[in-house]
Structure formats: C-alpha cells, structure tokens
Amino acid sequence: MSTSFNALIEHFKNYFPLDEKERVELSERFNERKIKRRGFILQQGDVCRHFTFVVSGCFKMYAVDQASKEHNLQFAAENDWITDLSSFYSEKPSGAYIEAIEPSVILQIKHADLLHLYIRYHKFDRNFRIIIEQKYIELQNRMLQSISSTAEERYLSFLEQYPKLANRLPNTQIASYLGITPEFLSNIRKGLIKKS
Amino acid sequence: MSTSFNALIEHFKNYFPLDEKERVELSERFNERKIKRRGFILQQGDVCRHFTFVVSGCFKMYAVDQASKEHNLQFAAENDWITDLSSFYSEKPSGAYIEAIEPSVILQIKHADLLHLYIRYHKFDRNFRIIIEQKYIELQNRMLQSISSTAEERYLSFLEQYPKLANRLPNTQIASYLGITPEFLSNIRKGLIKKS
DNA sequence: AAAATTGCTTAAAGTAGTTTAAGGCATCAT
DNA sequence: ATGATGCCTTAAACTACTTTAAGCAATTTT
Numbered sequence: 001m002s003t004s005f006n007a008l009i010e011h012f013k014n015y016f017p018l019d020e021k022e023r024v025e026l027s028e029r030f031n032e033r034k035i036k037r038r039g040f041i042l043q044q045g046d047v048c049r050h051f052t053f054v055v056s057g058c059f060k061m062y063a064v065d066q067a068s069k070e071h072n073l074q075f076a077a078e079n080d081w082i083t084d085l086s087s088f089y090s091e092k093p094s095g096a097y098i099e100a101i102e103p104s105v106i107l108q109i110k111h112a113d114l115l116h117l118y119i120r121y122h123k124f125d126r127n128f129r130i131i132i133e134q135k136y137i138e139l140q141n142r143m144l145q146s147i148s149s150t151a152e153e154r155y156l157s158f159l160e161q162y163p164k165l166a167n168r169l170p171n172t173q174i175a176s177y178l179g180i181t182p183e184f185l186s187n188i189r190k191g192l193i194k195k196s
Numbered sequence: 197m198s199t200s201f202n203a204l205i206e207h208f209k210n211y212f213p214l215d216e217k218e219r220v221e222l223s224e225r226f227n228e229r230k231i232k233r234r235g236f237i238l239q240q241g242d243v244c245r246h247f248t249f250v251v252s253g254c255f256k257m258y259a260v261d262q263a264s265k266e267h268n269l270q271f272a273a274e275n276d277w278i279t280d281l282s283s284f285y286s287e288k289p290s291g292a293y294i295e296a297i298e299p300s301v302i303l304q305i306k307h308a309d310l311l312h313l314y315i316r317y318h319k320f321d322r323n324f325r326i327i328i329e330q331k332y333i334e335l336q337n338r339m340l341q342s343i344s345s346t347a348e349e350r351y352l353s354f355l356e357q358y359p360k361l362a363n364r365l366p367n368t369q370i371a372s373y374l375g376i377t378p379e380f381l382s383n384i385r386k387g388l389i390k391k392s
Numbered sequence: 393a394a395a396a397t398t399g400c401t402t403a404a405a406g407t408a409g410t411t412t413a414a415g416g417c418a419t420c421a422t
Numbered sequence: 423a424t425g426a427t428g429c430c431t432t433a434a435a436c437t438a439c440t441t442t443a444a445g446c447a448a449t450t451t452t
Contacts, residue, residue: 147375
C-alpha cells in the first residue's frame with residue numbers, strides 16, 4: 001500500500017480509526033493523483049466530481065468576480081480536505097476554481113464511491129460529519145472576524161492560526177483570503193514593523 | 197405526541213426519514229421548551245449543553261467585542277438548528293450568546309443523548325452530516341460575499357436569500373449580521389429608494 | 393541568456409464605511 | 423398618562439481601505 005493511503009488512514013485515526021475492511025474499501029475507492037503547480041482540479045463551469053484529500057502540497061479554492069478578480073475562499077495543505085461541497089453533492093456546475101499552489105499529491109474519491117462508503121459503513125458518515133463540523137467551526141470563527149475586526153487584526157490572527165501556511169503563501173494570496181488588496185496588506189505590514 | 201415533535205420528524209423527511217424506533221428515541225431524547233422574547237438559551241462563559249431545533253419563533257447568536265458591541269453570527273427561525281458547535285462538542289465555555297428575538301418554542305437535546313443517537317443509529321450521523329454540510333455551504337457563500345462584495349450588495353443578497361427573516365428583524369440586527377453600522381445601512385436603504 | 397510574468401512596495405487621490413451627535417416616532421414599563 | 427427605551431434617520435467629520443500608477447527584485451518561461 002502506497003504511503004499516500006497511509007497518510008489518509010493515519011488522518012482517520014484522529015476521528016474513529018478504520019478497521020481492516022474499511023481500509024481496503026478506502027484504498028479501492030480513492031485514487032492517487034499528482035498535480036503540477038498551477039494545475040487545476042476544478043474549474044468554474046465544471047461539476048466538482050471529487051472529494052479531495054491533500055497528501056502533500058497546497059491548493060487554493062477561489063471565485064472570480066465580474067472584474068476578473070480572484071477571491072480566495074480557502075486553502076488546503078497536507079492532511080486537509082478540499083472540494084466544492086455544493087457542486088459535489090448537487091452535481092451542478094461550480095462557480096469556483098481549485099488550483100495547486102505547489103506541486104501536490106492528492107487522493108480523490110468520486111461522488112458515487114463516497115455514497116457507497118456512506119451507505120455501507122456507518123463510520124464514514126460519522127467521520128465526515130466530524131470533519132465538516134470542525135471546518136464549520138473554523139469558518140464561523142473566520143466569519144465572526146470578518147464582521148467584527150479590522151484588516152490588521154484579521155491578518156495577525158491568520159498568522160497566528162496558520163503560521164506554516166503564512167510562510168508558504170505569497171502575500172497576494174493572503175490578502176485575497178482576508179478580503180483586502182495586496183497594497184493595503186503591504187501597508188499593514190509596514191505598520192507592524194514600525195510598531196515592533 | 198406533541199406537534200413540536202411532529203415538526204422535527206417532518207424536518208427529517210427532507211433528509212433520510214426516521215422509522216418508528218428512531219421516532220420514539222427522538223421523542224425520548226429531545227425536550228420541548230418555551231422561551232420568552234429576550235430569553236437566553238446560551239450566555240458567554242457557559243458551556244453550550246444543547247443542540248437546539250427551532251419549532252417556532254426566532255433566535256440570534258452573537259459575540260460581544262471589547263467595545264461591548266454585538267456581532268450577529270447567525271439567525272435561526274422555524275425548522276432551523278442553532279448551537280455553539282465548538283462549545284457543545286468540546287464542553288468548554290462559549291464565547292457567544294443565543295437569544296430569542298421572538299417568543300419561541302424549541303426542542304433541545306443534550307450532548308450525551310445526541311452521542312447516544314449517533315452511536316445507535318447510523319441515520320442520525322447521516323442526517324446531521326447532511327444538515328451541517330448544508331450550513332457549511334451557506335456560510336461559505338456568506339464568507340465569499342464578505343470578502344468580495346460591498347455592503348449594499350450583501351444587503352440586497354440578504355433580502356433575496358432570507359426575505360421572510362428580513363421582514364421580521366429590525367434593521368439594527370441585519371446591520372450587525374452584515375458587519376456594518378445601522379447608520380450606514382440606513383444610508384444604503386436611502387440610496388436604494390432613490391434608485392427605484 | 394533574454395524576455396516575460398509575478399510579487400512586493402510606495403505614494404497620492406478617491407471611496408466606502410464609521411463615529412458622533414442629534415431628533416423624531418413608536419413601543420413598553422411604571 | 424409619563425418617562426424610558428429601542429429603532430430609524432440625517433448629516434458632518436473622520437478613518438479604513440481601494441484605486442491607480444509606478445518602480446524594483448525575483449522567479450518563471452522561452
């Protein structure tokens with residue numbers, strides 16, 4: 001069994017660990033892919049066919065507005081999940097892109113295969129419920145910040161919460177995630193240096 | 197069986213409907229409560245002990261900042277769920293309040309009882325997974341708007357997405373949800389009237 | 393190796409949203 | 423009934439953030 005599958009099996013140990021039968025099913029239903037830097041696993045207008053586990057590398061999910069500006073909805077690095085949930089379950093075209101920021105290795109499962117796991121094995125429903133609950137909590141905290149904090153506070157909080165990610169990402173990408181322009185982020189950083 | 201339980205059983209018909217045994221368990225594990233206008237079902241510093249289904253009425257969940265300003269994280273009206281997920285599962289003190297905006301009737305389940313349902317019945321894990329996935333999708337759309345749209349666009353989109361809620365809520369509450377001041381919302385509304 | 397693209401910064405001018413203060417109207421408690 | 427409280431609005435002054443434009447360094451592509 002490849003090290004990619006091991007990474008995923010290890011990941012599930014954080015929740016309700018899989019037994020032998022479930023591990024076999026997992027390795028039969030998930031497919032490994034390597035994605036180059038700037039490679040897409042989802043483009044606007046396409047149906048999001050896969051639920052993706054990131055084994056190594058890093059992705060961004062973003063939407064593009066009328067003025068062709070990109071807005072980063074989420075990042076996903078090692079041991080994180082990424083998909084356009086809405087498109088994946090509805091099987092309707094997505095409004096978003098998912099693009100590799102670094103050369104990456106991923107494990108993907110198709111809609112029908114994930115439903116198979118949900119139906120056959122209580123544990124997959126359980127584990128994915130917990131995974132999505134945790135992501136909901138994270139997103140709600142981000143939303144609270146967005147309606148209650150200044151851009152500087154949101155930036156500092158991003159650095160604190162995702163220090164590794166912050167080191168790997170260009171500031172333009174962080175600015176897009178925070179909902180500000182790269183110019184203003186640069187201005188914030190200047191202010192922080194002066195303070196320290 | 198009270199009409200409150202019927203509302204919850206009907207609600208689950210949108211997902212995977214409950215069989216007789218599950219319906220009985222549900223009515224044994226959920227408790228009905230009536231909450232007055234301005235009554236709290238969660239206050240900052242308390243552990244959030246319940247997962248709450250709103251049968252009738254309306255609630256807001258909000259956090260209070262250092263300047264004592266309230267920031268609305270979410271509303272929940274009929275047939276919606278509300279809880280501080282983070283506090284509920286971690287059993288640590290919550291940073292938020294959940295308060296009735298109208299006289300309300302709710303059904304609540306405690307942590308241990310919900311875990312019981314999850315363990316015994318695959319279907320509760322399944323249904324709650326789907327419920328939280330849908331709430332995640334909604335929240336992600338709101339987050340996208342927050343980083344990419346003006347306050348006017350967010351307001352119009354709120355009116356479109358939650359027309360019934362918009363009619364029931366004072367504008368101060370909507371402003372807090374949108375992350376703007378009531379004064380600026382008033383200004384936006386003036387601009388919209390002039391346009392039309 | 394040269395050319396093109398991307399990332400970071402600076403600064404000046406403009407706009408979106410906040411703050412403060414005030415007044416009017418409605419609802420609620422005494 | 424009376425005073426208090428909550429809600430909505432207006433307006434002037436202020437601040438947080440964007441836009442535009444430009445320049446330089448680093449990385450990527452040819």
